[in-house]
Amino acid sequence: MEGVDHLAHERNKSEFDVDAMKIVWAGSPHAFVVSDRISKLVASDPGFRKDNRSTLSRKELFKNTLRKAAYAWKTIIDLHLSEEEAAKLRFYVDEPAFTDVHWGMFIPAIKGQGTEEQQQKWLPLAYKMQIIGCYAQTELGHGSNVQGLETTATFDPQTDEFIIHSPTLTSSKWWPGGLGKVATHAIAYALLIVGGREQGVHGFIVQLRSLEDHSPLPGMTVGDIGMKFGNGAYNAMDNGVLRFDHVRIPRNQMLMRVSQVTCEGKYKQSDVPRQLVYGAMLYVRQTIVADASCALSRAVCIATRYSAVRRQFGSQNGGPETQVIDYKTQQSRLFPLLASAYAFRFVGEWLKWLYADVTQRLQANDFSTLPEAHACTAGLKSLTTTATADGIEECRKLCGGHGYLCSSGLPELFAVYVPACTYEGENTVLLLQVARFLMKTVSQLGSSKKPVGTIAYMTRVEHLMQCRCGVQRGFAELSADLVEAAVAHCQLLVVSKFIEKLQQEIPGKGVKQQLEVLCNIYALFLLHKHQGDFLSTGCITPKHAALANDELRSLYSQVRPNAIALVDAFNYTDHYLGSILGCYDGNVYPKLYEAAWKDPLNESVVPDGYHQYIRPLLKQEIRTARL
Numbered sequence: 001m002e003g004v005d006h007l008a009h010e011r012n013k014s015e016f017d018v019d020a021m022k023i024v025w026a027g028s029p030h031a032f033v034v035s036d037r038i039s040k041l042v043a044s045d046p047g048f049r050k051d052n053r054s055t056l057s058r059k060e061l062f063k064n065t066l067r068k069a070a071y072a073w074k075t076i077i078d079l080h081l082s083e084e085e086a087a088k089l090r091f092y093v094d095e096p097a098f099t100d101v102h103w104g105m106f107i108p109a110i111k112g113q114g115t116e117e118q119q120q121k122w123l124p125l126a127y128k129m130q131i132i133g134c135y136a137q138t139e140l141g142h143g144s145n146v147q148g149l150e151t152t153a154t155f156d157p158q159t160d161e162f163i164i165h166s167p168t169l170t171s172s173k174w175w176p177g178g179l180g181k182v183a184t185h186a187i188a189y190a191l192l193i194v195g196g197r198e199q200g201v202h203g204f205i206v207q208l209r210s211l212e213d214h215s216p217l218p219g220m221t222v223g224d225i226g227m228k229f230g231n232g233a234y235n236a237m238d239n240g241v242l243r244f245d246h247v248r249i250p251r252n253q254m255l256m257r258v259s260q261v262t263c264e265g266k267y268k269q270s271d272v273p274r275q276l277v278y279g280a281m282l283y284v285r286q287t288i289v290a291d292a293s294c295a296l297s298r299a300v301c302i303a304t305r306y307s308a309v310r311r312q313f314g315s316q317n318g319g320p321e322t323q324v325i326d327y328k329t330q331q332s333r334l335f336p337l338l339a340s341a342y343a344f345r346f347v348g349e350w351l352k353w354l355y356a357d358v359t360q361r362l363q364a365n366d367f368s369t370l371p372e373a374h375a376c377t378a379g380l381k382s383l384t385t386t387a388t389a390d391g392i393e394e395c396r397k398l399c400g401g402h403g404y405l406c407s408s409g410l411p412e413l414f415a416v417y418v419p420a421c422t423y424e425g426e427n428t429v430l431l432l433q434v435a436r437f438l439m440k441t442v443s444q445l446g447s448s449k450k451p452v453g454t455i456a457y458m459t460r461v462e463h464l465m466q467c468r469c470g471v472q473r474g475f476a477e478l479s480a481d482l483v484e485a486a487v488a489h490c491q492l493l494v495v496s497k498f499i500e501k502l503q504q505e506i507p508g509k510g511v512k513q514q515l516e517v518l519c520n521i522y523a524l525f526l527l528h529k530h531q532g533d534f535l536s537t538g539c540i541t542p543k544h545a546a547l548a549n550d551e552l553r554s555l556y557s558q559v560r561p562n563a564i565a566l567v568d569a570f571n572y573t574d575h576y577l578g579s580i581l582g583c584y585d586g587n588v589y590p591k592l593y594e595a596a597w598k599d600p601l602n603e604s605v606v607p608d609g610y611h612q613y614i615r616p617l618l619k620q621e622i623r624t625a626r627l
């Protein structure tokens with residue numbers, strides 16, 4: 001029944017103004033208008049079709065991605081899209097590509113670590129895509145340990161150049177997105193050596209390929225590192241390998257905001273902290289938190305709509321069976337994820353603000369909030385990506401067998417999303433950074449340096465004051481526990497930013513009430529999940545734990561009639577969702593049935609290979625068959 005909304009009865013149940021919630025989700029009326037317009041533009045353009053992606057070979061997929069990236073760029077130019085609109089367009093095209101790293105890392109690294117002069121030279125080229133950049137930090141032997149990188153950049157005062165070299169196999173650059181086949185330039189990180197002295201890891205702008213015929217420049221060995229997890233869309237990305245054989249670059253291609261090398265071969269440190277070399281990571285981690293809410297909300301939207309469509313058991317007198325969303329077990333798995341999607345959205349908004357604030361301060365040479373910004377971006381990146389990757393997989397299970405079909409959209413979403421737990425800082429490694437920051441703060445409690453901002457609460461925790469003397473001992477030994485403490489600190493951030501959001505004025509009938517319910521679910525679900533910790537530390541009594549559980553059940557009942565409207569508020573097009581199970585009209589079964597017949601295996605009734613391999617089996621001719 002084409003055109004019928006099978007979820008209309010669900011939509012009619014909702015108790016709040018969905019359009020107003022759409023604006024809350026988007027961040028502002030302006031952001032909503034832009035996002036809505038661009039998502040529809042992408043969805044209606046056959047040039048951005050993606051439903052055939054899972055049937056393409058790696059080469060076909062990669063070439064199709066090149067076409068889409070070029071087509072997206074042409075659209076951006078033809079329609080005179082602003083920077084904000086162009087970013088939204090790339091988002092809704094929804095295909096991992098070299099452009100992610102060009103816009104997301106290469107440009108921010110030059111902005112953050114380049115001098116004014118360097119920015120003036122390189123940024124206009126990058127903005128017009130006359131050069132395409134990647135971010136070449138990780139090596140075969142080292143990713144997390146950035147100070148352990150082996151690539152060298154040795155200054156040669158005779159020629160005023162750096163010699164970039166890969167001295168060992170393990171020093172080969174390995175993983176950078178866009179490096180394998182596309183990038184013309186890289187920000188390559190290397191150990192700087194000046195006058196025979198090692199000066200730590202720095203970033204260098206290195207041209208990789210000819211701008212005329214794309215061949216690698218002399219001294220570069222470059223290629224793709226091969227197929228990745230899940231055979232899915234992430235293989236559209238050309239993660240690459242690169243070896244340098246004494247490649248020479250001009251001195252002014254070292255990113256020199258943090259430290260400089262003069263033509264006489266003098267190494268000079270600016271009065272900005274060395275940690276700014278890590279600035280691009282700060283930026284990207286902050287964007288990854290915002291992206292987590294997108295990926296999780298997408299999975300939750302699919303699982304919620306399908307849970308309202310799917311019926312199992314419970315038919316009375318020949319009536320319809322029960323919608324699986326009405327089972328309390330389904331609700332207790334699904335609704336905390338729905339609440340998490342909203343929670344991550346708001347903490348992501350706050351983190352964006354924090355990043356803008358620290359950037360402004362850095363420009364004014366105020367570095368006081370950099371350690372806190374590092375701890376917040378690292379910790380929240382770790383927390384939200386772990387929860388989102390687990391949440392996508394839970395949504396797949398919530399969809400039963402059909403969730404395992406590629407046409408559910410969930411396997412591809414998981415395969416594309418899950419490396420977020422590793423890239424931009426492996427999640428446990430990042431939690432150790434947060435733990436280190438927390439322990440440093442604890443050791444200073446009681447001194448004149450009062451903790452402020454996100455750690456101000458620490459002075460109010462009696463127990464912390466007591467253990468402040470012992471914190472420098474046994475960090476490594478206790479690191480597994482400290483990582484748990486880091487997660488708890490980050491969860492506190494998420495909950496408190498959700499509560500702060502609710503203290504703002506939120507227009508629209510019933511919108512604030514719905515958000516209050518979701519906020520309470522997020523907090524009480526955490527309390528329920530970790531009640532052992534809360535009980536053993538005496539923070540709550542068994543009676544509190546039981547009350548919290550009762551309240552959680554009641555909150556799930558309050559969400560139930562609004563569940564579909566709460567996922568409609570994400571305002572995702574069917575194109576972006578890429579899921580038959582999550583389609584807006586809920587008309588799942590005819591679409592699943594139709595899609596099956598489009599699979600290449602169904603192009604012929606009798607499969608290729610029948611005569612060689614099936615018939616000899618059936619006819620007992622297998623011993624004489626030529627296999």
Ligand SMILES: CCC/C=C/C(=O)SCCNC(=O)CCNC(=O)[C@H](O)C(C)(C)COP(=O)([O-])OP(=O)([O-])OC[C@H]1O[C@@H](n2cnc3c(N)ncnc32)[C@H](O)[C@@H]1OP(=O)([O-])[O-]
Nearest residue numbers: 137143144145146147275278279281282374423424425429
């Ligand atoms: C989208 C897909 C594309 C993917 C791209 C990628 O994956 S690209 C590749 C992504 N790769 C990765 O993400 C690699 C992950 N690895 C790393 O980020 C680092 O090697 C490390 C942080 C784990 C250790 O660093 P280290 O060996 O230097 O050791 P240390 O612990 O002694 O720290 C020294 C000081 O620096 C401070 N500080 C550290 N980071 C930051 C920061 N961002 N900002 C500000 N500050 C920072 C830290 O707090 C400490 O301060 P303190 O206490 O002395 O005042």
Ligand SMILES: Cc1cc2nc3c(=O)[nH]c(=O)nc-3n(C[C@H](O)[C@H](O)[C@H](O)COP(=O)(O)OP(=O)(O)OC[C@H]3O[C@@H](n4cnc5c(N)ncnc54)[C@H](O)[C@@H]3O)c2cc1C
Nearest residue numbers: 135136137138142143144175176177419423424425426428
């Ligand atoms: C899809 C994808 C895209 C990527 N894109 C880029 C890119 O564009 N540019 C780029 O430069 N890099 C890129 N990377 C590389 C990525 O940044 C690194 O893989 C990541 O930082 C993790 O480092 P690693 O691989 O060395 O992991 P490892 O550090 O080797 O991690 C292995 C295990 O060791 C543990 N471990 C490591 N150190 C410690 C410690 N100190 N204490 C306790 N446990 C520890 C980790 O928790 C983990 O369990 C990409 C990676 C992926 C998967």
